[in-house]
Amino acid sequence: MEASRKKGGFEARRHLGAAYSDDNFKYRDPVQALGWYESIFLLYPNHKDLSESDQSIYLDAKREVKRLKALLSSEEQSKALHFAKSTM
Numbered sequence: 001m002e003a004s005r006k007k008g009g010f011e012a013r014r015h016l017g018a019a020y021s022d023d024n025f026k027y028r029d030p031v032q033a034l035g036w037y038e039s040i041f042l043l044y045p046n047h048k049d050l051s052e053s054d055q056s057i058y059l060d061a062k063r064e065v066k067r068l069k070a071l072l073s074s075e076e077q078s079k080a081l082h083f084a085k086s087t088m
Helices: 003-021 030-043 052-071 074-086
Strands: none
Touching: 003 030, 003 052, 030 052, 030 074
16 A cells, blocks of 8 residues: 555544544444554554654554543454454
């Protein structure tokens, strides 16, 4: 995948994760939010390959994943990972 297209997907996935975890979003869904964040790690298993600004986004996604996982059951976390893989 071309680097610029991959980066665009990276940023879009972060925004989708944030939207779906937002309490004010009509379609709030923490499982989908976790899935979008998890998909970032599927795209970029090694954050050291990212620019400094993208590493900041990556680390923010890691914090959000930790927060969301604390709210979700194991079954919901599994659904989120399945969803993440379906977005690839």
